[in-house]
Amino acid sequence: AKSAGKNQYQLFDEETDRMHVRKLELERDLRKALANNELCIYYQPKWDAELDCLTGMEALLRWNHPRLGMVSPAEFIPIAEETGLIVSMTRWVLNEVCIQNREWQKRDIVHVCVSVNMSIRVFESGMLCEMVEESLQESNIDSGSLELEITESIAMYDVQDTIRQLQHLKSLGVRVSMDDFGTGYSSLGNLDEIPIDALKIDQMFIRQSAQPSKQAIISTIIAIAGHLKLEVVAEGVETEEQIGFLQSRGCRVMQGYYYGKPMDTETLEAWLIANNE
Ligand code: C2E
Ligand code: CA
Ligand code: CA
Ligand code: CA
Numbered sequence: 202a203k204s205a206g207k208n209q210y211q212l213f214d215e216e217t218d219r220m221h222v223r224k225l226e227l228e229r230d231l232r233k234a235l236a237n238n239e240l241c242i243y244y245q246p247k248w249d250a251e252l253d254c255l256t257g258m259e260a261l262l263r264w265n266h267p268r269l270g271m272v273s274p275a276e277f278i279p280i281a282e283e284t285g286l287i288v289s290m291t292r293w294v295l296n297e298v299c300i301q302n303r304e305w306q307k308r309d310i311v312h313v314c315v316s317v318n319m320s321i322r323v324f325e326s327g328m329l330c331e332m333v334e335e336s337l338q339e340s341n342i343d344s345g346s347l348e349l350e351i352t353e354s355i356a357m358y359d360v361q362d363t364i365r366q367l368q369h370l371k372s373l374g375v376r377v378s379m380d381d382f383g384t385g386y387s388s389l390g391n392l393d394e395i396p397i398d399a400l401k402i403d404q405m406f407i408r409q410s411a412q413p414s415k416q417a418i419i420s421t422i423i424a425i426a427g428h429l430k431l432e433v434v435a436e437g438v439e440t441e442e443q444i445g446f447l448q449s450r451g452c453r454v455m456q457g458y459y460y461g462k463p464m465d466t467e468t469l470e471a472w473l474i475a476n477n478e
Contacts, residue, residue, distance in 0.1 A: 404437025
């Protein structure tokens with residue numbers, strides 16, 4: 202038993218080493234990923250289940266690493282945040298998304314608002330407003346066609362400064378939504394002071410929405426959104442049961458594999474045609 206324990210320890214040790222080496226490699230390569238065109242953006246539909254139409258899309262970053270293949274944003278975004286690369290990456294995403302969306306609108310392929318995920322680090326950098334204004338100008342897109350998704354973790358930074366930046370963004374006409382709602386350091390206390398347009402119910406709740414206790418939480422989030430005059434979006438919707446439940450509680454906008462996975466632009470354009478948009 203003693204030697205087995207030792208082996209297990211060694212295995213664990215090697216595993217930790219491998220993960221460490223991978224992280225160092227990703228960290229090193231991420232610096233070149235942007236310049237080498239290894240990053241691309243996938244788009245996932247947001248669907249209005251009541252009107253049965255597309256209401257928006259979310260931009261999700263992808264990294265096609267030359268040796269490791271597709272690396273998940275769940276793995277490389279934290280590295281980008283630690284190294285500060287997230288600021289230039291977000292600048293690139295904002296530009297790409299606005300130019301792509303303008304292109305779709307011009308070609309009359311689709312006219313919706315596209316959202317971009319925003320790390321707290323970008324707020325801290327103090328460059329967000331400038332970056333957004335630049336993207337809007339360069340693409341010449343309507344500001345209402347851009348949305349930023351923030352998380353409750355913004356409360357970890359200076360809340361007052363975040364609110365100031367959000368107010369500036371709102372004055373430009375950009376939309377803001379609160380992502381992963383219900384999982385963060387829930388600052389319900391000042392939710393009413395943060396200028397947002399929508400709440401996104403975290404997919405963890407949707408996944409477990411057969412449980413009465415999770416149903417209670419979902420209903421409460423929908424009620425809060427209603428009282429604060431915010432739209433509500435359900436994330437990670439995969440089944441008809443989930444849709445039925447959400448609609449019965451008054452949530453009409455859904456995002457999830459049931460409607461469409463995140464897609465590259467080519468696949469998305471085919472999806473739009475297939476879905477009559
Ligand atoms: P998120 O913003 O909460 O995005 C939702 C995630 O859930 C996405 O994972 C999406 O592909 C996945 N998803 C959507 N529908 C379903 C479903 O029905 N079932 C399941 N199981 N999953 C679903 P993804 O694309 O791997 O992104 C992970 C996270 O990485 C995002 O979570 C976001 O926090 C971050 N991220 C992605 N792109 C960016 C970016 O450009 N900037 C920043 N700062 N973060 C990003
Ligand atoms: Ca339709
Ligand atoms: Ca998001
Ligand atoms: Ca989310």
